[in-house]
Structures are given as structure tokens and as C-alpha cells.
Amino acid sequence: MTERLQLRQARRLVIKIGSALLTNDGRGLDVAALGLWVDQIAELVEEGVEVVVVSSGSVAEGMSRLGWTVRPEQLHQLQAAAAVGQMGLVQTWEAQFKRHDIHTAQILLTHDDLSDRKRYLNGRSTLRALLDFGVVPIVNENDTVVTDEIRFGDNDTLGALVANLIEADGLIILTDQLGLFDRDPRKNADARLVTEGKAGDHELDAMAGGGAGVLGRGGMLTKLRAARLAARSGAFTVIVGGRIEGVIGRLRQGDVIGTLLLPEQGRIAARKQWLASHLQTRGKLTLDDGAVKVVCLGGRSLLPVGVKGVAGQFRRGEMVSCIDQAGKEIARGLVNYDADEARAIAGRSSDRIVDVLGYISGEEMIHRDNLIVV
Ligand SMILES: Nc1ncnc2c1ncn2[C@@H]1O[C@H](COP(=O)(O)OP(=O)(O)O)[C@@H](O)[C@H]1O
Numbered sequence: 556m557t558e559r560l561q562l563r564q565a566r567r568l569v570i571k572i573g574s575a576l577l578t579n580d581g582r583g584l585d586v587a588a589l590g591l592w593v594d595q596i597a598e599l600v601e602e603g604v605e606v607v608v609v610s611s612g613s614v615a616e617g618m619s620r621l622g623w624t625v626r627p628e629q630l631h632q633l634q635a636a637a638a639v640g641q642m643g644l645v646q647t648w649e650a651q652f653k654r655h656d657i658h659t660a661q662i663l664l665t666h667d668d669l670s671d672r673k674r675y676l677n678g679r680s681t682l683r684a685l686l687d688f689g690v691v692p693i694v695n696e697n698d699t700v701v702t703d704e705i706r707f708g709d710n711d712t713l714g715a716l717v718a719n720l721i722e723a724d725g726l727i728i729l730t731d732q733l734g735l736f737d738r739d740p741r742k743n744a745d746a747r748l749v750t751e752g753k754a755g756d757h758e759l760d761a762m763a764g765g766g767a768g769v770l771g772r773g774g775m776l777t778k779l780r781a782a783r784l785a786a787r788s789g790a791f792t793v794i795v796g797g798r799i800e801g802v803i804g805r806l807r808q809g810d811v812i813g814t815l816l817l818p819e820q821g822r823i824a825a826r827k828q829w830l831a832s833h834l835q836t837r838g839k840l841t842l843d844d845g846a847v848k849v850v851c852l853g854g855r856s857l858l859p860v861g862v863k864g865v866a867g868q869f870r871r872g873e874m875v876s877c878i879d880q881a882g883k884e885i886a887r888g889l890v891n892y893d894a895d896e897a898r899a900i901a902g903r904s905s906d907r908i909v910d911v912l913g914y915i916s917g918e919e920m921i922h923r924d925n926l927i928v929v
């Protein structure tokens with residue numbers, strides 16, 4: 556199936572691992588299983604793939620540490636358990652990744668953080684910097700200050716928002732079922748696996764059927780919603796059984812396991828729409844007439860040689876506005892270089908970038924996939 560090639564080509568992935576999978580019967584962490592996923596993620600990292608892990612399990616680990624056998628109903632008790640358990644969760648991830656000499660980082664986020672532009676950009680810069688350093692960020696919801704996730708057991712949404720945040724190629728949701736079935740497989744022995752679908756197809760919702768598990772978990776519905784959110788920035792989603800042996804490696808090889816949910820629009824079109832609606836600009840590049848023409852009419856990348864002026868302070872990966880010499884905005888895009896670097900290479904041919912900066916992070920000032928003509 557050619558669509559599965561996307562998994563082989565992905566350079567940046569979010570891997571979300573749910574409570575149902577991470578915990579031994581809903582109590583404590585399944586350290587052995589976690590170690591096996593780490594081995595597979597380490598292989599990806601060694602291949603140069605950037606990976607962010609969204610890990611649930613803090614409540615279950617906290618309950619185990621506090622010696623609680625019954626999940627409390629009081630939200631503040633769940634929050635307390637999450638705070639205790641988060642320590643164990645990150646310790647376990649860290650210890651497992653250490654076997655591969657890979658550093659991890661703890662990131663606690665809320666949905667509000669991701670809808671506030673300033674926090675969104677701060678979160679994005681931090682995650683990008685961590686990925687640049689080869690670190691694997693371990694994300695969970697900040698359960699001390701919000702209760703959405705522990706109430707609904709839904710870190711799927713957080714996984715999708717992180718995929719949007721870092722513009723991941725894909726979101727892999729590891730869960731306790733082999734994927735999305737046409738009916739809840741816990742209740743229907745003859746339920747059949749859906750191998751592929753469109754993220755925006757609402758008919759799939761009927762299959763997921765509300766499906767919260769006994770622990771009041773999000774079930775498949777939140778995973779479908781997450782796929783829809785991830786598709787906004789052009790990311791595909793795979794819902795797949797985390798206990799399948801070598802699951803991540805097999806997905807990477809293009810094996811048809813789990814449920815692949817594809818964005819409706821092509822990745823680049825979706826990404827451009829997402830970029831257009833969600834980011835504020837941090838600086839301005841003034842283009843010469845030739846660059847204005849190729850960017851506007853030719854749909855080409857913006858090369859440093861066509862940039863006459865650089866204004867503002869921005870970091871690599873941030874949104875800048877492209878203006879013509881009369882000051883009219885003609886395009887916006889995610890710039891490949893920090894402002895000072897952009898100033899140093901503006902007006903120069905791309906084969907001089909290494910001489911000037913000592914390194915190169917792209918021949919383009921803005922790659923055409925990251926450029927929207929306004
Ligand atoms: N159509 C379906 N296909 C697969 N699983 C389903 C379906 N409908 C409901 N479910 C339920 O969703 C559960 C997985 O969701 P959840 O318990 O929230 O897992 P996680 O903790 O991994 O997010 C499954 O165990 C299953 O009972």
C-alpha cells in the first residue's frame with residue numbers, strides 16, 4: 556500500500572502511549588514494555604528521525620506509589636496521584652533511554668498553553684531546540700492545573716496538538732487494541748480491523764461508539780478526534796497495538812498493521828493552511844523583484860540571494876513576512892535561519908552559506924513547502 560510509504564519517509568513523529576498500555580492492569584508502570592518501545596524509538600532516533608513521546612500513566616503510577624488500589628473519584632486526589640506518579644514516569648523513561656545514551660526532557664503542557672500564541676511559540680521553540688539536540692521530549696498534561704485529561708482519560712488530543720505544534724509528519728497512537736475496529740472488539744468477537752481511512756471521515760465515529768473503557772478512558776472516539784486535529788497540520792495518524800512485537804519498526808517498514816488515518820488535503824496544502832491561520836510573524840524579509848516573481852508566480856522557494864533586507868529578531872523555524880521593495884506583503888513563511896544569520900547570508904548565493912555561517916541548514920531562506928503567498 557503506497558500510503559504506508561509515508562511512515563518510512565517520516566522525519567518527525569509524535570508517539571503517544573496510552574494508560575491502557577503503559578500500566579500493568581491499570582496499576583503501576585509496565586517497565587518491561589516501556590523498555591521495548593524505548594529500544595525501537597532509539598533506533599528511529601539513530602536513523603535521524605525526531606521523536607516526541609506523549610506519555611500517559613502518571614495517575615496509575617501515582618496510585619501504585621501511594622498504595623491505592625481503587626482509583627479515587629475526587630479530582631484533587633487524582634491530581635495528587637498524577638503529581639506523585641509523574642516522578643516515576645519520567646524516571647522510568649529516562650532510565651530506559653539512558654541505556655541508549657539518549658537524553659530525555661520532561662514537558663508538561665495544557666491545552667490552554669497551546670492556544671495562547673506566545674506560549675505556543677515558546678513551547679514550539681523549546682521542543683524544536685530539544686529535537687535539534689537529539690533529546691527525546693516526554694510530554695504529559697500538567698494535571699496539577701487542569702483536569703481535562705484525567706477526567707476524560709484523553710491524552711490523544713494532547714498528542715495531536717503536539718503534532719501540530721512541531722509540525723510532525725505523523726502521530727502514532729499506541730493502544731491496547733490492534734487498531735480501530737468496525738465495532739468495539741471488547742464486546743464483539745467478530746469485529747474487523749479498519750486498515751485505512753480518511754481522518755475527516757465522520758462515519759468512523761459510529762464504529763468508535765462512545766467507547767470509554769471501564770476506567771472512564773477516552774476510547775477510540777478521542778483517537779479519531781485526535782487524527783482530525785493532527786490532519787490540520789497535514790500529519791497522518793496511525794492507531795496501532797502497542798504490544799505488537801517490534802510495532803514501531805514494522806510501521807516504519809510499511810507493514811500494514813493498525814489503522815492509518817490520512818489527512819484529507821495533501822500534507823503540504825494542509826500545512827500551508829495551518830501555517831496561514833495559526834502563527835504570527837516575527838520579522839520581515841525584503842525581496843528583490845526577481846525573488847518576488849519566482850515566489851509569487853513560480854511557487855518556488857525563496858533563496859538568500861533574492862533577499863535584500865532583514866528586519867526583526869526571529870529564530871529558525873519562526874514565521875516571517877516577505878515584502879516587496881514597496882513594502883507590500885507578498886508571502887509568509889517559516890524561515891530556515893535565525894535573524895542574524897539571515898542578515899549575514901542575504902544577497903548571497905546558496906553555495907556561500909557554509910563559508911559565511913560555517914554550516915548550512917538549507918539552501919533556501921524559506922523552503923517552498925513552508926511558504927504561503929498572500
Ligand atoms: N471500534 C473500536 N475499535 C477498537 N477499540 C474500541 C472501539 N470502540 C471502543 N474501543 C475501546 O477503546 C479502548 C482503547 O481506548 P483507551 O482505553 O482510551 O486507551 P488508551 O489508554 O490507549 O488511550 C479499547 O480497549 C476498546 O475497548
Ligand SMILES: N[C@@H](CCC(=O)OP(=O)(O)O)C(=O)O
Binds near residue numbers: 573698773
Ligand atoms: N495525564 C493523565 C491522564 C491521561 C490519560 O489517561 O490519557 P489516555 O492515555 O488517553 O488514557 C495520566 O498520565 O495518567
